[in-house]
Amino acid sequence: MEFLLNFLIWSPDPNMFVIPGLNHPVRWYGLLFAGGFIVSQQIMFWLFKQEGRPEKDVEKLTVYMVVATVLGARLGHCLFYNPGFYLTNPIEIIKIWEGGLASHGGAIGIILAIYFFSKKYPQYPMLWMLDRLVIVVALTGAMIRTGNFFNSEMEGTMTQSEMGVVYARFTEEVLKYDDRKIDEVVFEKGGDMVSNEAGKHPITAKILYNRGVELTDTDRRFFENQLRNALLSYEEVVQHIDFGKDQPLAYKFYTEDNRSVAEIYGLGISRHAAQLYEAGYCILLMLFFFWVWKNKRFTLPMGFNFALFMVLLWSLRFVDEFFKMSQEDFEEDLILNMGQTLSIPLALSGVVMLIIFFQKGKKTMSGDEFNKS
Template sequence: MIHWNVSPEIFELGPLRVRWYGLMFLTGFSLGYQGMKKICQWEGLPVEKLDSLLVHLVLGTTIGARLGHCLFYDPVYYLSNPLEILKIWEGGLASHGGGVGVIIATWMFMRKNPEFHLWWLLDRLAIFTVMTGGFIRIGNLMNSEILGKPTDGTWGVIFERVNQVPRHPAQVYESLCYFVIFAISYWVYLKFKEKTPQGLIFGFVLAAIFTCRFFIEFVKEIQSPFEQDMIINMGQMLSIPFVAFGLFFMLRALRVIKQRA
């Protein structure tokens, strides 16, 4: 068994508390920014527009993830207490909502910057979005949150800040899956670059992320009491349409490759 008792805070500087979760969030977005900068240089698109894109994505991710958590997992409470939605520092973000937020933010950015095609953005942003997701799950691990179900396996982790029950390290499972998806999608981009069929990478990443999420949910603790008697939980239900759309976009792109051959 592995004992886990890491403080979620890295250090305190007066009233300022620097947390691992925030650092992982920042690391993901910073590396993603540098990756997009390199791609823009390769493909001759204006790098100076990326600052605006980054602002759109941070806001889209944060707002979408927060609203997703509130509306998917506890709508009665948050609709009765709408000001509680603003208390994002108390925790509660949903990756499904964050995914929708990223797509909307990308569309809004594209409307203001028509030199960037929507599919061009979605395919390339998908690469670094899944990478960022991997870092965020490491942040969840440092917070001892998003816990797995109890296990007797030797790989079980005892999150001492929660209780003394050995659990599946679900955060680690997800993080590893996301980094593998990142590696595959980046390899596909390097193979095709500007000739990448529209929707191929976006579709693959979408389907792969939420397929992994669907199966990992089986070893996760439920997030809300209403999920207790459900055959599949809310996270799995929300993952199904993402997988379906991802497969559709990917298969459509593969047909284009076949026609070129």
């Protein structure tokens, strides 16, 4: 990974570490996903304590939230983005470890979970709960989107400029074609290829071999045929690094520090860091709604935080989708992608709720009237 003031070459290992003895990797995404719930639970403990509510009830709430988020997000992805495949292959729905979570489905799952939670524990009105949950939901969303960035997924559209991110992780995996011979693969800015397009930058992929490995004519033929074909065949490579589909692979072999090195030249395609854009505005939403809860909950109507959150989050998400690559092929032919289509009714529902809550305006966000009844 290399970062200067123009573009970032991004190729982190999605595994944070491997558990000794079990040979099981702990991934950044999973850690950030779980960490979002852990940190959110601690914040909810504090909020409940400030309002004189039993902290032990947060533990019950956490179970509802975790189950609802995971199930809702998974089912949302399956039904919104590829229903034909999952309905004919239902066993694939449970393979959550293979990826595929939709935030719109997670949002619906959370709302349903709070409905059932409030039914079981009537001392917690649904809107009272949602007014506080938006604070931690925004935080968890920021951490999950950061995990997406570490996974090099949900990449953005081309920036057409010197700024942006070149996602090189999958290319690195292709270039590590033989773990017995290769020590590591690193990327550097600059190289022998010349760019005539805005947003495409010369970069160099350096394959560093283990000491004692010598590159031969057999390796040259492998580079010029099998490796070139692989680099030009995988969509995950072509979308991010252009190795020149109409020309021979540009590379060279040499020795450095008494070991063999292969350099391959390409053009990195800078893209928007759409995941971090979303993480950024989720952090701002968290801070804003915490401020509203702290300073305005005794004057604003119950449900205000939640309604305004729905308007702001899904409106921002609608805009953010313009900077994201399509998640499924069918979205290429749509005027609005699936994320935008799903965001519109959720944002509009927030507008309707704001109007209704202000017209009624009997109970404040603090829920004092409810507590006294």
